[in-house]
Amino acid sequence: ILNVEQSPQSLHVQEGDSTNFTCSFPSSNFYALHWYRWETAKSPEALFVMTLNGDEKKKGRISATLNTKEGYSYLYIKGSQPEDSATYLCAFGTGANNLFFGTGTRLTVIP
Amino acid sequence: GAVVSQHPSWVICKSGTSVKIECRSLDFQATTMFWYRQFPKQSLMLMATSNEGSKATYEQGVEKDKFLINHASLTLSTLTVTSAHPEDSSFYICSAHGLAGYEQYFGPGTRLTVT
Numbered sequence: 001i002l003n004v005e006q007s008p009q010s011l012h013v014q015e016g017d018s019t020n021f022t023c024s025f026p027s028s029n030f031y032a033l034h035w036y037r038w039e040t041a042k043s044p045e046a047l048f049v050m051t052l053n054g055d056e057k058k059k060g061r062i063s064a065t066l067n068t069k070e071g072y073s074y075l076y077i078k079g080s081q082p083e084d085s086a087t088y089l090c091a092f093g094t095g096a097n098n099l100f101f102g103t104g105t106r107l108t109v110i111p
Numbered sequence: 112g113a114v115v116s117q118h119p120s121w122v123i124c125k126s127g128t129s130v131k132i133e134c135r136s137l138d139f140q141a142t143t144m145f146w147y148r149q150f151p152k153q154s155l156m157l158m159a160t161s162n163e164g165s166k167a168t169y170e171q172g173v174e175k176d177k178f179l180i181n182h183a184s185l186t187l188s189t190l191t192v193t194s195a196h197p198e199d200s201s202f203y204i205c206s207a208h209g210l211a212g213y214e215q216y217f218g219p220g221t222r223l224t225v226t
Contacts, residue, residue, distance in 0.1 A: 004154070032213050043115060044204075044217040051213070089155070096208070097143065099215060101155040 002026055004092045006102035013080050014110050020076045021105040023090030027071035032093040035064055035075055038104070039086045047075075047088075080109045114138050115207050117218030124195055124225055131191045132221045134205030140185035141207035145215060146178075149202040161188045195225040 005024045013019050025033065032051045036044040048057040053068040061078045077084055087106045091099040114137040124130050134144055142163050147155040159180050161167045167180035177199075179191040188207075192199055204220035 034214075036217075041120075041219065043219045046214050046216065049213045091155075093213075096213070097145070097160050099145075099157065101147075103152070103154045 002092060002094070002100040004090065004100050004102040006088075006090055006105050008105060009103065010106040010108070012108045012110060015080060015082060017080050017109075018076065018078045019080055019107070020074050021088060021107075023073045023075070023092075023102055025071050025073070025090075025092035025100075027069060029094045030068045030092070031095050031098075033066055033068075033073050034091040034093065034099065035073070036089040036091065037086045038089055044089060077107075080107075082109045082111050085109045113214070113216040115141075115205065115216050115218040117205055117221055119221060120219060121222040122224070124223070126196055126225055127194055129191055129193045130195055130223060131189055132203055132205075132223075134188045134190070134207070134218050136186045136207045136216075139207075141188075142185060143208045144182060144188040145206045146180060146188075146190050147204050147206070149204065149220075155204065158190075192223065195223070197225045199223065200225045 007022050034049050035047040037047050038044040048064045050066040055066040057064050063076045066073045085108050087104040089104045091101045093099050116135045118133045144161045146158045149155045158173045159167045159169045161180045161182040163182045169175045182188040206215040206217040
C-alpha cells in the first residue's frame with residue numbers, strides 16, 4: 001500500500017477567499033496524478049489528470065500543479081464560492097489501473 | 112458524458128445474507144471497471160479490477176469467494192457480498208475507465224450496513 005497524504009484534512013474559508021491544498025505521494029513509480037471533487041451523495045467528479053513533471057492544469061477558478069521529483073501536487077481555488085464546498089481527493093497512479101487515494105481535504109466555503 | 116450509475120445507493124441486510132451491487136456505465140462502454148471500498152475516515156481502497164468477459168483480479172487481502180464480481184457486459188459489473196457480516200459494513204464504490212485510459216469515472220457509491 002502506497003502512502004498518499006493530503007493536507008489539511010479540513011478547511012473552512014470565507015466566500016471570496018483563495019485557498020490551496022496539498023497532495024504528497026511517492027516520487028517513484030509515477031504514472032499519473034488525479035484530482036477529484038466529491039460532493040456528498042454524488043459521484044466523485046474528475047477534475048484533472050496530470051502525467052508530466054511541471055504540469056499545470058486549469059479549469060475555471062481551479063488549478064493544479066505537479067512536481068513528480070519531490071512528490072507533491074497543489075490544488076488551488078481562486079475566489080472560493082459556496083458551491084466549491086466538497087471533499088477534494090487526490091489519487092496517485094502507478095499504472096493505468098492502479099490508483100492510490102488520499103483521505104481527502106474537506107472544504108467548506110462560508111457565505 | 113462518462114456517467115456511471117450504481118444501485119442501490121444504500122442497503123441494510125442481516126448477517127449471513129448476500130447483497131448484490133450493480134455498477135453501470137450509462138453512455139460509454141467500459142471494458143474495465145474497478146471496485147473500491149471506504150471505511151470511516153480512511154481512503155478509498157481498491158478491492159478488485161473487473162474486465163469484461165474474464166475473471167476479476169483481486170487485491171491482496173480481498174477474499175474472492177466472499178466478494179464475487181461479474182462483468183458480463185461492457186456496461187455492467189456486479190459485486191456480490193456473500194454471507195455478509197457486520198465487519199463488511201462499508202461504503203462500496205465502482206469506477207470505469209474512460210476512453211483516454213487515464214481517467215476513472217465513478218459511481219455515487221453504495222452504503223452497506225450489515226446488522
